[in-house]
Amino acid sequence: MVEQSPSSEIILDHRNDLSDANSVDSAFSIDSGVVASQDLHEYDSSSSTAEKLFYELQRVKEDLKYKDHEILRANQIRESTDREIEDLTTSLFESAHAMVDQAKQAQANAEQKLKVSNQTIDALVLENVQLKKSISELKQILSSCRTSMDMSPNHNHIDEVLLREFTSWDENPSIERDASLFIYRVYNEDILPCLSFPNTELSSKVLEAIENNCVTMEVCHSTGNLKMCSLMGEVCQCDFRIRLSEDGLWYFISRLARNRIASVCDFFTFVRHVQSGLVKSSTEVRFDRILERRKQMAFARLGL
Structure with a gap:
């Protein structure tokens, strides 16, 4: 067995230490990689969750x-609707009040018209009664006149002077007072006496208006017409x-004044018709009609 020297052992130990160190470093590196990988995964997961939460x-x-x-x-829609409902409600109430006012006004007008109509009917009824009374009186007068004169004209008993004057006038009829002896006589004997009222100034105006054919007469549609007669000058x-x-003024007149004016107007109307050629009859017939109107003026003047 070969013996190793101390230096060899030292070198071997150093190599072993290096190997152990490398092993430790390798192990540490592996552990660090595992730890880093886990942290990165956890960070990515947290980041994704935060992003989802943010969105x-x-x-x-x-x-x-x-x-x-x-x-x-x-x-805003509710406020606008509330305003519209409020405006509509106000408008409906105003319309309802206006309709009620109109109905009241219409009722008042109808009542007023009814009142006037009733007054008119009363006046017409009264006038009708008075006319019937006047007709009855006239019939009695005519009946008494028939006993003293023949109502159909007898030219054997008429004034020949009047007939000659009328015949002369009839050849060239004129309404002027001084145009002929006939019209002049009628003025003096019938027209002027018939229009001779106590109010002489108004009487002259009435005659002038009749001559100009601008007289208007009408019935007063009311009751209790006790007034001052503008022509007679007395309350009646x-x-x-x-x-x-x-466009002139209205003058209140009595029935007597009205009848006298109406008889004169009737005479002037007939004369104007003769003057215009509207009366298609003989001279004798026209003369008879003139005499009839002169008689009516005489009756009216006497209040008959």
Whole structure:
């Protein structure tokens, strides 16, 4: 057996130490690699979880933001709807009040019209009664007149002067007062006396209006017409009124004044028809009609 020297042992021990050291380093390196690999895996897992949580948080924030926006929009819609409902309710109440006011006004107008209609009916009934009374009186007067005169004209007993004057006028009819002796006579004997009222100024205006054919007379549709007669100058039942121009004043007059004015108007109307050639009859017939209207003026002047 060969003996080793001390130096050889030292070298061998040193090699063994190096080998052990390398073994330890190798083992440490392997352990460190395992530990590092585990830490890296854990870090990657944590990072992925955090990223997922971050994205989830962002999504939740977006959802909350969207929901806040929707809630705000819903509140705005609700407020707008509430305002519209309030405006509609106010409008409906105003419309209802307006309809009620209109109904009340219509009812008031209808009641007023009914009142006026009733008054008009009462006035017409009263006028009808008075007309019937007047007709009855006229019939009695005519009946008494028939006993003293023949109502059908007899030209053998008429005034020949009047007939000649009328015949002369009838050849060239005119309404002017001084145009012929016939019209001049009618003015002096019938028209002027018939329109001779206590109110002379208004009487002259009435005659002028009749000559100009601008007289308007109508019935007063009311009851209790005790007024001052504009022509007679006394308080009496004034159931009529007269206007002397289109935009003139109305004058209240009694039935007596109305009948006198109406008889004169009737005469002028007939004369105008003769003047216009509307009366297609003989001279004698026209003369008879003139006499009839002169008689009516005489009756009206006497209150008959």
